[in-house]
Amino acid sequence: MRKPPDFALEGGALDALMPMHLWFGADERVIRVGPTLAKIAGEEQLVGQRLFDIIDLRRPQAAQTVEGVLALAGMRLRLALFRRADLPFRGVVVPMPGGQGGFINLSLGVSFAQAVADCDLTLNDFSPCDQTVDLLYLAEANAVIAQESRNLTARLQRARESAEEQALTDALTGLHNRRAMDATLRQLAGDPVARFGLMHLDLDFFKEVNDTLGHAAGDHVLTHVADILRAEIRTGDIVARVGGDEFVLLFRDCDDAELLQSIADRLIRRLEEPTLFDGQQCRISASAGSVLASRYEVPDPDRMLNDADIALYTSKHRGRAQHTYFDDELLAPVTGTVRPN
Amino acid sequence: MHGLVNRALQGFLTDTYGKDTWEEVRSQAALPFDGFESMLHYDDRLTEQTVSAAAAVLHKDAISLLEDIGTYLVTHPNLEPLRRLLRFGGDTFYDFLQSLDDLAGRASLAVPDLVLPDLHICHLHRNSFVLEVKWPVPGISAVFLGALRALADDYGALAILEFDGAGGGIERIRIELLDTAHASGRHFSLGATAT
Numbered sequence: 001m002r003k004p005p006d007f008a009l010e011g012g013a014l015d016a017l018m019p020m021h022l023w024f025g026a027d028e029r030v031i032r033v034g035p036t037l038a039k040i041a042g043e044e045q046l047v048g049q050r051l052f053d054i055i056d057l058r059r060p061q062a063a064q065t066v067e068g069v070l071a072l073a074g075m076r077l078r079l080a081l082f083r084r085a086d087l088p089f090r091g092v093v094v095p096m097p098g099g100q101g102g103f104i105n106l107s108l109g110v111s112f113a114q115a116v117a118d119c120d121l122t123l124n125d126f127s128p129c130d131q132t133v134d135l136l137y138l139a140e141a142n143a144v145i146a147q148e149s150r151n152l153t154a155r156l157q158r159a160r161e162s163a164e165e166q167a168l169t170d171a172l173t174g175l176h177n178r179r180a181m182d183a184t185l186r187q188l189a190g191d192p193v194a195r196f197g198l199m200h201l202d203l204d205f206f207k208e209v210n211d212t213l214g215h216a217a218g219d220h221v222l223t224h225v226a227d228i229l230r231a232e233i234r235t236g237d238i239v240a241r242v243g244g245d246e247f248v249l250l251f252r253d254c255d256d257a258e259l260l261q262s263i264a265d266r267l268i269r270r271l272e273e274p275t276l277f278d279g280q281q282c283r284i285s286a287s288a289g290s291v292l293a294s295r296y297e298v299p300d301p302d303r304m305l306n307d308a309d310i311a312l313y314t315s316k317h318r319g320r321a322q323h324t325y326f327d328d329e330l331l332a333p334v335t336g337t338v339r340p341n
Numbered sequence: 342m343h344g345l346v347n348r349a350l351q352g353f354l355t356d357t358y359g360k361d362t363w364e365e366v367r368s369q370a371a372l373p374f375d376g377f378e379s380m381l382h383y384d385d386r387l388t389e390q391t392v393s394a395a396a397a398v399l400h401k402d403a404i405s406l407l408e409d410i411g412t413y414l415v416t417h418p419n420l421e422p423l424r425r426l427l428r429f430g431g432d433t434f435y436d437f438l439q440s441l442d443d444l445a446g447r448a449s450l451a452v453p454d455l456v457l458p459d460l461h462i463c464h465l466h467r468n469s470f471v472l473e474v475k476w477p478v479p480g481i482s483a484v485f486l487g488a489l490r491a492l493a494d495d496y497g498a499l500a501i502l503e504f505d506g507a508g509g510g511i512e513r514i515r516i517e518l519l520d521t522a523h524a525s526g527r528h529f530s531l532g533a534t535a536t
Contacts, residue, residue, distance in 0.1 A: 148345075
């Protein structure tokens with residue numbers, strides 16, 4: 001086979017094929033640079049300068065002589081212009097025939113987007129074979145899609161929040177929440193012959209469990225309490241978790257203060273049985289206060305909640321772990337509504 | 342049909358005619374939701390229903406409506422990122438036309454499940470092209486006609502574009518490029534980041 005003839009490319013052809021080339025002579029002086037590299041260098045005239053004054057060769061290793069640079073022929077170079085140290089290039093160097101120095105071809109490294117923006121590069125500054133423009137396109141398309149995803153996430157978040165607002169159950173315990181309790185209470189109180197009982201129950205020593213054994217233990221206790229409350233009420237009655245460790249129970253068709261007292265006693269006894277969490281005993285108790293709809297001419301939900309609350313705090317005040325049925329006497333200043341803590 | 346396509350349709354109606362018009366279209370098209378989500382897929386039927394409902398609500402024929410959508414895609418400020426992505430296709434309108442064959446491939450690089458119309462550009466002679474558009478839903482060439490006219494303006498090129506028939510699932514647009522540098526066009530710089 002015949003050896004293909006040696007050939008020479010004129011400058012314009014070099015610029016079209018490799019717009020970021022740099023040719024340096026045996027005397028270390030730059031002989032020629034491609035138009036895009038010149039554009040990135042900006043005002044600095046590269047031609048005629050010493051290679052080592054303008055190029056910072058970082059990897060695989062620094063070199064300070066033409067021979068040193070040519071020893072890296074064919075390797076993957078990482079380098080930058082000293083005046084644009086923030087825009088690292090990738091490159092490759094080959095020796096020129098006849099000891100006429102070397103020829104370096106460069107491309108933009110990972111900072112391509114910044115280089116394009118800072119130096120106002122256009123499509124024409126890249127060889128049609130260079131995929132930098134495609135990378136830019138992808139980076140922009142990616143940003144648009146990421147924004148769409150963020151918008152979607154924000155909409156989902158809002159939808160979730162509004163669903164939570166409309167929810168009727170407490171996420172941790174599965175009991176009714178305050179919203180659901182309010183609705184049922186209003187409905188029961190609206191009955192012309194309202195006969196029901198309302199009990200406000202607040203855990204004692206729950207804060208201690210939370211503080212000494214942690215929130216996971218606290219959550220465990222709340223779930224356990226919810227199970228007991230659910231088990232002790234009749235079908236049709238309502239148990240709601242209305243605060244961190246506060247519960248409201250509504251008893252339908254109930255007009256018996258002593259019944260409320262015995263239910264409360266049983267609940268408190270069961271809640272006082274210690275439970276285990278991670279091998280640790282969790283001990284709590286509960287205070288309660290209740291009121292019957294029949295004691296009012298027209299039961300007002302807010303007033304009933306308030307009266308049950310006064311009875312509850314009387315229980316707390318009397319030493320906790322007990323139940324109090326609301327009585328007008330509780331409003332007198334002597335027993336008062338002084339709250340512990 | 343990909344949510345991005347449907348979302349563009351919804352965006353056209355809300356940005357051009359307002360939220361109330363969108364609500365009316367949505368209810369006439371019997372869409373079972375408030376709006377399209379860009380990252381979901383929808384039955385093609387819903388897209389067709391939305392287009393016919395919009396034509397009825399706006400008292401427009403479907404073809405002019407679809408042309409307006411094409412114009413909107415390139416010119417509306419809310420869709421500036423899309424205009425920029427299109428301008429990556431070439432430095433001049435001539436180059437851009439040559440790049441149309443790659444449009445669907447480029448789009449699926451960015452969004453792998455986005456299927457765009459299959460485009461084939463035939464260069465008849467020096468300044469004369471025919472664009473063939475293949476798409477399951479008829480009327481797509483009207484969208485491209487509107488978008489390409491707007492893009493010619495964007496590049497500052499003077500071009501005549503018209504429908505060139507349809508058949509075998511393919512719709513054609515004829516493009517006569519009279520002057521690639523007729524006006525200065527709109528500014529485009531590779532480096533300006535879309536935000």
